[in-house]
Amino acid sequence: MSTDHTPVEALTDREAAKELLRLAGLIKHHDQLYYARSAPEIEDAAYDALRLRNLAIEARFPSLKRADSPSDRVGAAPADGFAKVRHSRPMLSLGNAFDADDVEEFLARVRRFLGLAETEDIAVIAEPKIDGLSLALRYEDGRLVQAATRGDGAEGEDITANALTLKDIPARIAGAPPVLEVRGEVYMSHSAFARLNERRATADQPLYVNPRNAASGSLRQLDTRITAERELGFFAYSLGEVSAPIAETHSGLLAQLGEWGLPINPLSRVCGSLDELLATYADFLQQRASLDYDIDGVVYKVDRTDWQERLGQVSRAPRWAIAHKFPAEQAETILEQIDIQVGRTGALTPVARLAPVFVGGVTVTNATLHNEDEIARKDVRVGDTVVIQRAGDVIPQVVRAVLEKRPADSQPYAFPHRCPVCDSEAVRPEGEVIRRCTGGLICSAQAVERLKHFVSRNAFDIEGMGTKRIEELWADEIVRSPADIFRLKDRRADLVQRERWGSQSVVNLLAAIEDRRTWPLERFIFALGIRQIGQATAKLLARAYGSLDGLIEAVTAARDSESEAYADLINIDQMGKDVAADLIAFFAEAHNREVVADLAQFLTLEAPEAVQQSPVSGKTVVFTGTLERMTRAEAKARAESLGAKVAGSVSKKTDYVVAGADAGSKAKKAADLGLAILTEDEWLAKIGQEA
Numbered sequence: 001m002s003t004d005h006t007p008v009e010a011l012t013d014r015e016a017a018k019e020l021l022r023l024a025g026l027i028k029h030h031d032q033l034y035y036a037r038s039a040p041e042i043e044d045a046a047y048d049a050l051r052l053r054n055l056a057i058e059a060r061f062p063s064l065k066r067a068d069s070p071s072d073r074v075g076a077a078p079a080d081g082f083a084k085v086r087h088s089r090p091m092l093s094l095g096n097a098f099d100a101d102d103v104e105e106f107l108a109r110v111r112r113f114l115g116l117a118e119t120e121d122i123a124v125i126a127e128p129k130i131d132g133l134s135l136a137l138r139y140e141d142g143r144l145v146q147a148a149t150r151g152d153g154a155e156g157e158d159i160t161a162n163a164l165t166l167k168d169i170p171a172r173i174a175g176a177p178p179v180l181e182v183r184g185e186v187y188m189s190h191s192a193f194a195r196l197n198e199r200r201a202t203a204d205q206p207l208y209v210n211p212r213n214a215a216s217g218s219l220r221q222l223d224t225r226i227t228a229e230r231e232l233g234f235f236a237y238s239l240g241e242v243s244a245p246i247a248e249t250h251s252g253l254l255a256q257l258g259e260w261g262l263p264i265n266p267l268s269r270v271c272g273s274l275d276e277l278l279a280t281y282a283d284f285l286q287q288r289a290s291l292d293y294d295i296d297g298v299v300y301k302v303d304r305t306d307w308q309e310r311l312g313q314v315s316r317a318p319r320w321a322i323a324h325k326f327p328a329e330q331a332e333t334i335l336e337q338i339d340i341q342v343g344r345t346g347a348l349t350p351v352a353r354l355a356p357v358f359v360g361g362v363t364v365t366n367a368t369l370h371n372e373d374e375i376a377r378k379d380v381r382v383g384d385t386v387v388i389q390r391a392g393d394v395i396p397q398v399v400r401a402v403l404e405k406r407p408a409d410s411q412p413y414a415f416p417h418r419c420p421v422c423d424s425e426a427v428r429p430e431g432e433v434i435r436r437c438t439g440g441l442i443c444s445a446q447a448v449e450r451l452k453h454f455v456s457r458n459a460f461d462i463e464g465m466g467t468k469r470i471e472e473l474w475a476d477e478i479v480r481s482p483a484d485i486f487r488l489k490d491r492r493a494d495l496v497q498r499e500r501w502g503s504q505s506v507v508n509l510l511a512a513i514e515d516r517r518t519w520p521l522e523r524f525i526f527a528l529g530i531r532q533i534g535q536a537t538a539k540l541l542a543r544a545y546g547s548l549d550g551l552i553e554a555v556t557a558a559r560d561s562e563s564e565a566y567a568d569l570i571n572i573d574q575m576g577k578d579v580a581a582d583l584i585a586f587f588a589e590a591h592n593r594e595v596v597a598d599l600a601q602f603l604t605l606e607a608p609e610a611v612q613q614s615p616v617s618g619k620t621v622v623f624t625g626t627l628e629r630m631t632r633a634e635a636k637a638r639a640e641s642l643g644a645k646v647a648g649s650v651s652k653k654t655d656y657v658v659a660g661a662d663a664g665s666k667a668k669k670a671a672d673l674g675l676a677i678l679t680e681d682e683w684l685a686k687i688g689q690e691a
């Protein structure tokens with residue numbers, strides 16, 4: 001039955017949910033036409049009516065408000081409007097520090113890594129963390145040739161024409177090296193934001209919720225004239241690729257960028273101690289309210305560029321920088337309901353459904369309650385007024401219940417001991433905080449979540465295989481395991497018969513699936529959804545073992561914790577015993593091995609390229625004794641970035657043993673095995689790092 005014209009007051013829960021779904025899709029469609037293509041299909045009044053109806057339904061059924069609700073969004077990101085650009089060097093993100101101890105630990109880590117004495121001062125620059133969008137500007141022979149958004153860090157969008165409309169971005173730089181890539185943040189000032197929303201209100205256009213969204217929407221406009229009207233600002237704060245070094249310090253770099261006419265933030269300050277950094281943090285926090293742009297923390301960066309280079313990066317964040325976040329913003333609202341979600345590993349996660357509240361720049365309707373103990377500890381109850389906190393992009397959290405406002409008849413929350421989806425018992429082993437559904441394969445929630453993970457963007461990235469379709473195919477027993485997805489091509493006739501599946505969409509889906517039959521090994525490993533094996537770890541495993549068979553063989557051999565295979569496994573960067581245990585347990589399960597083998601027959605998995613082709617790519621090296629020119633951590637990181645594998649113990653598989661001063665038993669064992677033993681200098685010469 002159609003619900004399009006049912007008055008809001010007459011809608012049932014089910015109809016309301018359906019209607020919100022329809023409106024979200026429809027409004028998105030019209031937004032695309034309006035913002036991205038500037039070609040609206042309907043009158044403004046008709047568009048407003050859709051939005052108003054959506055708002056009215058949300059007001060009557062707050063718990064049904066969708067995560068992708070149009071009320072939280074203004075304007076649309078054009079889907080395919082811009083050309084993709086691969087970044088010359090990845091655009092990194094930053095690790096976070098939340099308190100003084102974290103900052104102290106950051107400095108200690110830097111000291112340890114560089115092998116500096118406790119007493120040696122480290123100059124660190126403190127810069128405001130601008131709450132905008134990062135942008136990479138590439139100048140060749142002094143001319144701006146490309147501006148790219150961050151995207152996923154590896155690949156962004158080419159928005160050169162738009163960037164050129166910003167007053168803060170010079171089109172030419174005199175005296176720049178042949179290649180100069182400047183990175184920084186685009187933002188919208190509070191005053192520009194207020195002016196923009198005033199104009200929109202007068203024109204009866206939906207308002208932007210915060211300056212950050214406005215900046216993002218303004219920069220990613222296909223019509224450059226719109227960007228030009230939007231008064232965006234830019235602060236430069238780092239480099240990408242450059243053909244020649246620019247300065248010996250980060251502060252020197254900023255000064256040079258300033259001289260070239262790029263805006264640099266005037267608040268940045270070089271500090272010599274932890275106390276000075278913390279004082280600067282307090283100072284920025286105090287100035288925050290009076291600045292005309294949003295900042296959400298302070299970024300600390302080791303000032304010396306040579307040290308930055310030595311420190312390098314781990315996963316996708318530099319070791320030489322960290323973001324010290326400002327405290328989260330808080331607000332009060334009503335906790336209307338607690339829902340239990342069942343994750344792909346069976347974990348039961350409580351989610352708070354809230355009366356909509358504006359906090360930290362967005363409207364929040366859901367927040368995490370973490371787990372059973374958290375609810376009990378905070379004694380949070382349905383009906384309570386609760387304090388919600390939101391910081392940066394972190395999922396909003398319920399901080400506490402406001403006891404003075406608790407309804408007289410409220411009851412403590414009883415966490416379910418059965419799975420809300422399959423009704424299997426949900427158990428919580430001694431010492432663990434998470435209660436898990438024991439339904440395993442019979443629990444549809446777990447199965448569906450695993451499949452959703454499998455097709456998700458960072459895993460197999462299969463377009464057209466959304467949540468709805470997976471749920472449908474699972475319920476009809478067409479797709480029960482990942483391999484079934486690759487068998488869908490034999491069921492084309494069945495699929496086109498399905499309601500709402502249209503033959504073109506089936507053709508597209510099957511093509512998208514076929515397209516994934518050759519796929520990177522690391523994404524395959526990640527797609528398996530093994531507990532604790534995230535993208536970074538999957539990548540390390542792919543690099544270390546090179547093939548699926550190699551991985552399975554090694555992990556199987558590693559079941560024996562005395563084995564060399566086990567030692568190698570836990571020696572992989574960042575792979576603790578804990579993570580190794582989950583990996584081993586996964587492949588120890590016969591059913592999992594069957595699922596993997598069933599799937600693998602459809603696929604050609606590509607081994608990762610070594611990080612960098614170097615004389616030591618693919619070689620196994622062992623460091624032993626005291627190194628003089630670098631710390632152990634630095635030596636390991638450097639070797640790994642050159643594609644070598646660093647092992648903790650000497651074996652037949654070792655290619656090089658690098659022996660520092662007082663090398664003991666390992667050097668002896670290497671000699672016994674007749675392996676190549678190098679001095680530290682010989683090793684540096686081999687990797688092209690002569691003194």
Ligand code: IVH
Binds near residue numbers: 128
């Ligand atoms: S440095 C390798 N400096 O914060 C250096 N980032 O959380 C990477 N940001 O993606 C960035 N102000 O968009 C740096 N002064 C600043 C910054 C800053 C804002 C943003 C940037 C980055 C994100 C990381």
